[in-house]
Amino acid sequence: MTRDSNRALLSVEGLGISFGGLKAVHDVSFTVQPGEIVSVIGPNGAGKTTLFNMISGIYQPGLGKVRLAGEDVTGIEPHLLAQRGMSRTFQNLQIFQSMTVLENAVTGYHLAERGPVLADLLGLASSRRRARASDEGARKLLARVGLERAAEREAGNLSYGSLKRLEIARALALNPKILLLDEPAAGCNAVETEEIDLLIAEVAASGVAILLVEHDMKMVMRISSHIVVLDHGEKIAEGEPATVSQNPAVIAAYLGAEEPEAVTC
Structure with a gap:
């Protein structure tokens, strides 16, 4: 499949960074288009996170550029990227365990709110309207991820898979153009992974671009439209799942073999 750079929502151009002289990521380029699911895979230590x-503004790249909808956003702080349409989840859950599921979902709206602080302090009508809108929006998101019945439960009492879906719901509160998911199925059982599969596919079908890092290769091969493979910080392959799974460099990177079979694990 030929990549149409003119349609790219996210463009990663020659991105690189070094730590103490060690090249952690070197000259990585790819694009993500609206409604597409692009997975970044590679062995442990490949440079995926x-x-x-770098893409999400936590690290300042040493080389290259990141463009979002054509705008150079290289090194822009995460909250400013969120305002431009990029939202992200993390490997480790960022959930407030002692808050309710609904309260956690509502926190996703706070960054988007731009009302005056004084109005909030005084409890003015404008502040109350924003609070109601956030509550209504959060409930709709919980329904979207299948957690509407758990809205009033304490988040710490949810299963791990439900917490992963809650984190995705909170990221969606910013109404992103692109959603970066860092190992969304890590630690989940087969049923929970399937639920997350379906959720990611539904989000992409709505037009949101998905950039995914995931170790579950069955999941990656099942839902991805395009795959980028890293090894030792460099891109060694890129393409559709069927093509990537047969690539000798990818197979060798994962299995350390000269003539291995296709990557299907």
Whole structure:
């Protein structure tokens, strides 16, 4: 499949970073189009999360550029990227365990709210309207991820898979153009992984671009429209799942073999 760079929502151009002279990521380029699911895969230590951290503004790249909808957003702080349409989840859950599921979902709206602080302090009508809108929006998001019945439960009492879906719901509160998911199925059982599969596919079908880092290769091969493969910080392959799974460099990187079979695990 030929990549149409003119349609790219996200463009990663020659991105690189070094730590103490060690090249953690070197000269990585790819694009993500609206409604597309692009997965970044690779063995442990390949540089996947470091790449995500550069794209999402946590790390300042040493080389290259990140463009969002054509705008150079390289190194822009995460909250400013969120305002431009980029939202992200993390490997480790960022959930407030002692708050309710609904309260956690509502927190996703706070960044988007731009009402005056004084109005909030005084409890003015404008502040109450925003609070009602956030509550209504959060409930709709919980229904979207299948957690509407758990809205009043304490988040810490949810299953791990439900917490993963809650984190995705909170990220969606910003109404993103692109959603970066860092190992959304990590620690989940087969049923929970399937639920997350379906949710990611539904979000992409709504037009939101998905950039995904995931170790579950069955999940990656099942839902991805395009795959980027890293090894030792460099891109070694890119393409559709069927093509990538047969690539000798990818197979060798995962299995350390000269003539291995296709990557299907």
